[in-house]
Amino acid sequence: MAATTKLDYAKPPPPLKDELDIVIPTIRNLEFLEMWRPFFEPYHLIIVQDGDPTKTIKVPDGFDYDLYNRNDIKKLLGPRASCISFKDSACRCFGYMVSKKKYIFTIDDDCFVAKDPSGKAINALEQHIKNLLCPSTPFFFNTLYDPFADGADFVRGYPFSLRDGVPTAVSHGLWLNIPDYDAPTQLVKPLERNQRYVDAVLTIPKGTLFPMCGMNLAFDRELIGPAMYFGLMGDGQPIGRYDDMWAGWCIKVICDHLGLGVKTGLPYIWHSKASNPFVNLRKEYKGIFWQEEIIPFFQSVSLPKDCTSVQKCYIELSKQVKEKLSKVDPYFDKLASAMVTWIEAWEEINPPTSASSKLSNGTAK
């Protein structure tokens, strides 16, 4: 509304301003946004309110947002709302589904602006956008890390034919202060803080799985969105705190299959508060055992050549989950069905366009 000043002319517009949504799952007032205001205010927020839908969530003035509570989710998805977790931050994936943008950044409400070693506030979103807009290099490791970073390049011995890289689908950011540890490690090392600022972004090589944390994560919704399902956690489920892990395993095998890249490293956020390790242990308990079988399963997943879209890959993956993991626990049978429901809901909310049908003609590698 203010008159345009000379300064405004000089300032470049925020990158991807109209192409990116910020998704925040929450149960509380969002004062944490105050600290992010300089970086987030130009963007649209999608707030997914978890728990009691009658509670009012306060959002600081000046932010542009849509807020969805459980009633909204049910209204929009009908019986398919069953695939969206309740009383667990896994509900955030509903925000991915209803977004109309190409890119998503998702962040937890206990994450604040971190500082780099020079003391400068880190614009996490800007770094994620950089990561997403430049290629990944999953087929060969570059020892100087991201070859597209300023002052870096491919080193001697890096095959020239691989230097184009592949499109980046996911950018996984890290956390200073409270590290993302499991309950047993939290119990054993209650005072450990992450103080190591590692100035690097790197592509996770093809064929390698990683523990994807949903606290500080960005992705290209058009490239990988339908696989970013955070599973069934929380209320009525036997497990919690594996929502992002599940999504991470799924997206990685699908990115590997479709020739897309996954990056990890910068940006850091400041993770303020350790969650209660006893509560966490209760949530994680079964997962600690199950992951020993789930990970070999994902390490050996092979998707057929005719899976040329994310949706097709995901439906195929759901079949393999049902077939191979149901014997671990009946939960995986339910999860496999929810994976199908998720895709049905995704397609209902996001009817195919010419762009997405173009994608489904992509080449599988």
Place this chain on the structure above:
Amino acid sequence: MAATTKLDYAKPPPPLKDELDIVIPTIRNLEFLEMWRPFFEPYHLIIVQDGDPTKTIKVPDGFDYDLYNRNDIKKLLGPRASCISFKDSACRCFGYMVSKKKYIFTIDDDCFVAKDPSGKAINALEQHIKNLLCPSTPFFFNTLYDPFADGADFVRGYPFSLRDGVPTAVSHGLWLNIPDYDAPTQLVKPLERNQRYVDAVLTIPKGTLFPMCGMNLAFDRELIGPAMYFGLMGDGQPIGRYDDMWAGWCIKVICDHLGLGVKTGLPYIWHSKASNPFVNLRKEYKGIFWQEEIIPFFQSVSLPKDCTSVQKCYIELSKQVKEKLSKVDPYFDKLASAMVTWIEAWEEINPPTSASSKLSNGTAK
């Protein structure tokens, strides 16, 4: 010779003092050692003099060393000396062969002590030793990098069964100032300097190849020594500057097969001088084409289960090189034969002991 002072009691002995040799290939006087004196003086040096054997190489006083020139190599290996490159720093691998120690650190004579961001001189050797003495984690990626580093650990979602890790065979260090670029990149970016200090060590995942640089490299000779052959380069050969790359591809597929780890990252050295890009282009020329076929070859190499020792793996690899790469150029036929000669020479100089026969009963993965 000096009387033991109180201070000496307080100082811990240099790590692995009697178990590590420092291998330096050179054609010039070794003044560069002055800067390394505080870190290297306690260790034994193996200097491999390249080029004219009548030239005298000056080594600063106080260092304990053996120096081998071309005449020494011929005397020791006889006709098998043909597998050791001449007029190329690839000759350094002769030093690996004649060492009697468990660990090797090799460094180029244009590499100096770098400083960390706090301005402290980096003891590169000490960091390599740390890397080698703690396990690697090649089967799953840890997003906080080396889980064994101070203040770090495995993150949430890292399978507990994989947290033992595997023995580390190789530690690949990096370079500040002059980055290790190929000739085309040197020509295009003559002024680029590496100023990014990335405070991380990481395991290169199983199944992923990397460009291994021989400038600043350490390894466990008992675990992987016989595969650290730097090939046929320099005088009389159609190629140069691929010695360390060749070794890197070979050791990686063998480490993957035997369940051993390869790390990259810290420590940094200060690489002082860019080599001439025109000379380099002449040396690299064929390699730029060949690597496009060599890398897919190594990516698809499969070693049979009965290859349970490094030597057996290496002989098997030589057969596959002969079979699959000779069609790229007759050079690979010669190289495959040299690989066999190298193993013969290695076994002659290092007759099997109970320790190494124990190794050959190890389990292949």
